[in-house]
Amino acid sequence: MLEIDWNNIFLKDLDLSLVVEISIRTFIMFLFVLIFLRSSGKKGVRQLSIFEVAIIIALGSAAGDPMLNSESAILPSLLVFVVILAMYRIITYLSAKNENIETLLEGEPMYIIEDGKFVLEEAGDSNFAKDEFFAEMRAQSIEHVGQVKTALLESNGQVSFLFFDDKDVLMGLPIFPKAYQKKSRNINDGGEYACAFCGNVLRIAVPQTCPRCGKDEWVGAIGSLRIV
Numbered sequence: 001m002l003e004i005d006w007n008n009i010f011l012k013d014l015d016l017s018l019v020v021e022i023s024i025r026t027f028i029m030f031l032f033v034l035i036f037l038r039s040s041g042k043k044g045v046r047q048l049s050i051f052e053v054a055i056i057i058a059l060g061s062a063a064g065d066p067m068l069n070s071e072s073a074i075l076p077s078l079l080v081f082v083v084i085l086a087m088y089r090i091i092t093y094l095s096a097k098n099e100n101i102e103t104l105l106e107g108e109p110m111y112i113i114e115d116g117k118f119v120l121e122e123a124g125d126s127n128f129a130k131d132e133f134f135a136e137m138r139a140q141s142i143e144h145v146g147q148v149k150t151a152l153l154e155s156n157g158q159v160s161f162l163f164f165d166d167k168d169v170l171m172g173l174p175i176f177p178k179a180y181q182k183k184s185r186n187i188n189d190g191g192e193y194a195c196a197f198c199g200n201v202l203r204i205a206v207p208q209t210c211p212r213c214g215k216d217e218w219v220g221a222i223g224s225l226r227i228v
């Protein structure tokens with residue numbers, strides 16, 4: 001019979017003195033984390049670059065151990081803090097001086113949409129999640145790709161949009177689910193269709209492959225203006 005030692009799982013050696021010790025350790029370490037984050041010069045954490053996430057992970061591990069493990073002392077973990085902070089400062093300094101180092105650490109912004117169409121190299125990039133990107137566009141109340149002049153995926157994961165003026169809005173691939181109906185077979189009305197893959201818009205009367213990307217799924221294009 002498998003014996004589960006619930007006492008070991010939930011309590012271990014927990015007694016009053018350990019409760020007090022853990023409370024003091026956590027209080028101190030939490031203060032240090034706050035002081036560290038303030039002194040890193042970073043204003044907020046809404047969007048973290050990969051480099052900053054790496055720092056947070058290293059920091060979290062160094063801070064967590066002495067919080068609840070009586071065998072870990074606080075000073076060695078402070079040393080970890082100091083080294084990480086020094087590295088953060090040095091690397092930030094270097095990447096401000098040198099663009100190559102910055103690109104290496106933070107990645108490069110990439111063009112997702114240009115002139116109402118998806119940029120081809122990125123449309124097929126498996127690192128780039130189209131669903132997520134569509135959700136981001138919907139959150140910006142973008143109804144179809146033809147409203148967007150340029151979309152840039154920044155290295156911190158944020159997307160920057162540049163919109164067409166109302167008079168320049170193109171016909172485009174809709175991104176709200178109800179309007180997004182794939183019609184690969186029954187194209188016969190000679191209307192304008194958008195390639196579901198690259199956003200290329202064509203007036204077509206018979207099913208065909210997209211001359212731009214070679215795929216053959218079409219969605220009825222729409223040309224509505226942006227509601228702001």
Ligand SMILES: [Zn+2]
Nearest residue numbers: 195198210213
């Ligand atoms: Zn296409």
